[in-house]
Amino acid sequence: MLLTQEQQTKQTDNQSTIALPVMEAFYTIQGEGAHTGRAAYFIRLGGCDVGCHWCDVKESWDADAHPKQSIDALVKGALQYPGRLAVITGGEPLMHDLTALTEALQVAGFKTNIETSGVCQTVTGSWDWICFSPKKFKKPNPAIYEKADELKVIIYNQSDFAFAESFVPYLRPDCKLFLQSEWGRSNEMLPRIVDYVKDHPQWQISLQTHKFLNIP
Ligand SMILES: C[S@@+](CC[C@H](N)C(=O)[O-])C[C@H]1O[C@@H](n2cnc3c(N)ncnc32)[C@H](O)[C@@H]1O
Ligand SMILES: Nc1nc2[nH]cc(C(=O)O)c2c(=O)[nH]1
Numbered sequence: 001m002l003l004t005q006e007q008q009t010k011q012t013d014n015q016s017t018i019a020l021p022v023m024e025a026f027y028t029i030q031g032e033g034a035h036t037g038r039a040a041y042f043i044r045l046g047g048c049d050v051g052c053h054w055c056d057v058k059e060s061w062d063a064d065a066h067p068k069q070s071i072d073a074l075v076k077g078a079l080q081y082p083g084r085l086a087v088i089t090g091g092e093p094l095m096h097d098l099t100a101l102t103e104a105l106q107v108a109g110f111k112t113n114i115e116t117s118g119v120c121q122t123v124t125g126s127w128d129w130i131c132f133s134p135k136k137f138k139k140p141n142p143a144i145y146e147k148a149d150e151l152k153v154i155i156y157n158q159s160d161f162a163f164a165e166s167f168v169p170y171l172r173p174d175c176k177l178f179l180q181s182e183w184g185r186s187n188e189m190l191p192r193i194v195d196y197v198k199d200h201p202q203w204q205i206s207l208q209t210h211k212f213l214n215i216p
């Protein structure tokens with residue numbers, strides 16, 4: 001991406017002044033969805049008000065509980081490793097303006113992927129891949145529909161299949177469709193997801209493979 005002199009100056013200012021609450025940042029293997037199996041640097045931002053009762057990172061919800069880091073520090077952290085895929089997650093990362101972070105990561109050579117529930121005022125950031133994972137507990141902003149590269153719906157009970165289908169008419173035709181069992185409900189829901197995907201082959205199964213691998 002080529003930037004004008006003015007954009008470059010603004011970007012340098014932003015990188016040193018803007019800070020985001022970071023719960024953790026770690027280099028691992030993307031465990032879920034379309035990019036499963038790829039080495040990636042995860043940045044988990046603090047703050048979420050969606051309130052999924054089965055959320056596997058409730059510690060992320062309170063943004064104030066997590067120290068702020070500058071964009072510079074975040075990019076520096078990511079550059080320590082050979083992989084050039086960054087995944088921004090949370091918490092709900094779109095609670096924050098992610099323009100400066102994603103532009104800085106892209107300038108440093110990273111592809112920028114996001115995991116989001118789509119609950120946000122505006123979809124900020126420059127994204128190479130958007131994984132949209134809507135929740136029944138808070139309505140997404142429809143602005144995310146045409147931007148989503150991947151829909152990943154968590155199956156906790158039978159009604160979640162219809163919830164998943166309800167988004168499809170609004171998405172781009174090339175949006176990939178994934179069903180992922182809620183981790184604690186896998187014994188009951190995985191066999192149903194297998195049957196569903198066999199009957200509705202436009203969908204694919206996403207497993208939280210990092211949990212099977214015992215990695216972050
Ligand atoms: C922790 S969330 C953070 C990003 C964003 N708040 C979201 O929900 O998409 C990351 C991914 O983990 C999924 N997830 C969270 N808790 C889960 C659980 N108990 N079982 C399966 N997937 C879960 C979410 O649906 C989302 O796709
Ligand atoms: N390995 C690994 N893959 C992931 N894919 C999405 C995750 C997330 O929590 O957003 C996640 C995570 O926490 N770890």
Ligand code: SF4
Pocket residue numbers: 048049050051052055056057058060090091092117135
């Ligand atoms: S939206 Fe994401 S981070 Fe927020 S509670 Fe739900 S799963 Fe957890």
Ligand SMILES: [Mg+2]
Pocket residue numbers: 056057
């Ligand atoms: Mg996770």
